[in-house]
Amino acid sequence: MTAQIIDGKAFAANLRTRIATEVARMNEQGITPGLAVVLVGEDPASQVYVRSKGRMTKEVGMASFEHKLPADTPQADLLALVERLNADPAVNGILVQLPLPDHMDEAAVINAITPDKDVDGFHILNVGRLATGQKAMVPCTPLGCLMLLRDRLGSLAGKNAVVIGRSNIVGKPMAQLLLRDSATVTVAHSRTADLPGLCRHADIVVAAVGRAGFVKGDWIKPGATVIDVGINRTEDGLVGDVDQASVEKVAGAMTPVPGGVGPMTIACLLANTLTATARANGLPDPEGLTP
Numbered sequence: 001m002t003a004q005i006i007d008g009k010a011f012a013a014n015l016r017t018r019i020a021t022e023v024a025r026m027n028e029q030g031i032t033p034g035l036a037v038v039l040v041g042e043d044p045a046s047q048v049y050v051r052s053k054g055r056m057t058k059e060v061g062m063a064s065f066e067h068k069l070p071a072d073t074p075q076a077d078l079l080a081l082v083e084r085l086n087a088d089p090a091v092n093g094i095l096v097q098l099p100l101p102d103h104m105d106e107a108a109v110i111n112a113i114t115p116d117k118d119v120d121g122f123h124i125l126n127v128g129r130l131a132t133g134q135k136a137m138v139p140c141t142p143l144g145c146l147m148l149l150r151d152r153l154g155s156l157a158g159k160n161a162v163v164i165g166r167s168n169i170v171g172k173p174m175a176q177l178l179l180r181d182s183a184t185v186t187v188a189h190s191r192t193a194d195l196p197g198l199c200r201h202a203d204i205v206v207a208a209v210g211r212a213g214f215v216k217g218d219w220i221k222p223g224a225t226v227i228d229v230g231i232n233r234t235e236d237g238l239v240g241d242v243d244q245a246s247v248e249k250v251a252g253a254m255t256p257v258p259g260g261v262g263p264m265t266i267a268c269l270l271a272n273t274l275t276a277t278a279r280a281n282g283l284p285d286p287e288g289l290t291p
Ligand code: NAD
Pocket: 141, 164, 165, 166, 167, 168, 169, 170, 171, 188, 189, 190, 191, 192, 195, 208, 209, 210, 211, 229, 230, 231, 232, 261, 262, 265
């Protein structure tokens, strides 16, 4: 068997086109969705992310507000900016780019964002809402993975899913989303015993570990769907957490790196901004963009 390679880049482009259509429809009602991105410091990777977020926000017809603060900004100044953005009716989504400099308390900053504008879905209230099945803002990367899985598999009910990684950004919300879709979910992590054995029972494997080529072909049940969240910079360039060469011989479908989950993350950020805008204006949630 040779796995179908899931084209996340094409899926994300399609998603952005649908979002642009919705934005145009909102424009007719005098509504322009706005996304504010705050960057503190000069982390090169963060600068690249923020730049592409800004570009894609404008491409779908949304307003983009960029706030760049020096690395030594006092936390109180950042909190004051967040407060201004919370109160600004032109801003529907607020994203504070992580990581923040060491002198800042990330949780305090994230929890200062109005939950309804928290398009990253990291606010403690959104985490709780997701976990209890309430309307939430959902973290972008896991939301993108869910969309790809539903597109490939239809219903996820009764599927065995193994999520490798338990971070707050990817692993835990991914597990919540799969559970919400009635999959049977195992969350594996650095202390898990016999990870290959667990994966061999899985219809779905989501790898969010941060180790190049970690998941091997002989861990994979024939025909399984493998989602690779990892982004690892190596001498061979950008590679995922999944060893594509061996896994593609066994899996039914898998996402590549690059061109799989990565492009879905920004598309889902725009999807969340659209959802936040709809909710702020008393409109129904845009179709297919929320779990
Ligand atoms: P993290 O470092 O916060 O978490 C890694 C997780 O992997 C931990 O929960 C840890 O327990 C687990 N782990 C480590 N070693 C393990 C082992 N030997 N066996 C099993 N589990 C093990 O990372 P993160 O923020 O969740 O990101 C994971 C990866 O996904 C990174 O490569 C990151 O760059 C990438 N990422 C990609 C996107 C995207 O848009 N595609 C977004 C976020 C993160």
